[in-house]
Amino acid sequence: MADTATTASAAAAASAANASSDAPPFQLGKPRFQQTSFYGRFRHFLDIIDPRTLFVTERRLREAVQLLEDYKHGTLRPGVTNEQLWSAQKIKQAILHPDTNEKIFMPFRMSGYIPFGTPIVVGLLLPNQTLASTVFWQWLNQSHNACVNYANRNATKPSPVSKFIQGYLGAVISAVSIAVGLNVLVQKANKFTPATRLLIQRFVPFPAVASANICNVVLMRYGELEEGIDVLDSDGNLVGSSKIAARHALLETALTRVVLPMPILVLPPIVMSMLEKTSLLQARPRLLLPVQSLVCLAAFGLALPLAISLFPQMSEIETSQLEPEIAQATSSRTVVYNKGL
Template identity: 70%
Template sequence: MAESAACPAFQLGRSRYDQSSFLGRLRHFVDIIDPSTLFVSEIRLKECIKLLDDYKHGTLPPGVSDVQLWEAQKIKQVIGLLLPNQTVVSTIIWQWLNQSHNACVNYANRNATKPTPTSKFLQGYVGAVTSAVSIAVGLNVLIQKANKLSPATRMIIQRLVPFPAVASANICNVGLMRHNELSEGIDVLDNNGNVVGSSKIAARHAIMETAFTRVVLPMPIFVLPPIIMSYLERLRFLQSNRRLLLPIHSFVCLLTFGLSLPVAISLFPQMSQIEVSRLEPEIAMATDCKVVTYNKGL
């Protein structure tokens, strides 16, 4: 009763906690990563989605509290890119959310030796979202029209669709978000850490290495869980205990992401080196070093 009394009125798509204060934001993110959501059954998930749909259309049953609505929204937000049988709308929404996150990550982890205009940020954002949505929706439509495929084969392919969409969008995202580096160049340093000059060639290498990392990063989580789950779902134990599918799927995703993240970011050193002979002539004239260093970014 105390929790209900202190609970704010429900607002669809908003946070339960005050986002203008540090404590409110902290409570918001702690709520999002609540591990109890891993044990939500498919039936419970569908109930939450229906409850939110009823609220949206003004057909909410009497007696439903704000606490129940906030909890339903929290559970629904567990769903993401890996859900099978997505609609066109859900595909667009989740690709948009994913690329919005990636745009911020790429911007925050760029080589910041040169300022990035807001227009470049917006170009990268729009380009990445557009490419991800176009590829994901296009592949889904093609698969749905592939009548010659068996249901099992079609299901596996559908679950693999997010990977090429996200991988290509990630490349686009990095390239467009950091396009300013290609035109302005990035600082290269000598053995003593002094700036030798600004190199567009080094910038190209930095962006290519980062883009490759962004392709490798989602590979395990988009490829392995669908394959593993397609096998596990055929087990008699899970067929009779369907409520365990979501937590097991989440656990498999957690393990694969935990593996892919350190592997991907370890492919290239953040402070990478390149031979001076491969750079612009003015860089070679400005130093006696054979090799210079540049910040690749993450």
């Protein structure tokens, strides 16, 4: 009761200073934007992947954490705005793990996914790949993905390292096998002209990465299919553990992981095949790599928030579609579950 009272008093104190602010009323631990619409989720994830948080100083981080602590305990100083509180929460969530409260290594933060991942995408799409370079870039891409997944994992329950290694090895093996296999097939296809063969080779990374992403999701989260995941009623009460909800969660996550690399690995080859024909790049071939890097960065920056905004983080499902024992355990017509990222 005391915590509720202090939080309420903090909110009341802050509201007076926010009468003229355009920012919505601050809610500790809640998203700033509505998650029921695609646009709201899109704006929410734009905040999460904002690379500007990579440059936040240690002092600014401490100030943000302290501001949120003051709000929580009702000791917020007068004049603090909703915008300042939302900004502080954005900084804390971008840098500190929500379960361990430890700093996430910069390249593995969600805000670092695009800046540190773009050079890998450029490498994946380099023309005239050798067998060694194909293996290297696919390995590096899956290694980066695995580290990002592990660094941002749910750490409330201990997860064996063997499960992480299993998912990592499965993703690397599937990505490398598919990429190398497709490259070999293209090389042996005599009916293609050299120009057509080069163009097709540029699209090889997409099926390799998409298949590896699905493999990674299934292997890393296979335990959810066996044990089920928690489903909650409209009041947030635990109803039970559902294997059917787990299948829905994995399907939605796998679909997101297929959609994500599509614009990143499909659009740049199309754009570059057109740009390479321009007189500017034909006269200045040294500009090819910088231009391709900019194209990949733009595609990555657009694809990531669009893909992860497809489904709500907390997805809804009708209880009639779930196991009979769960449907009988609640009077709610629908329940929600954490889909995961």
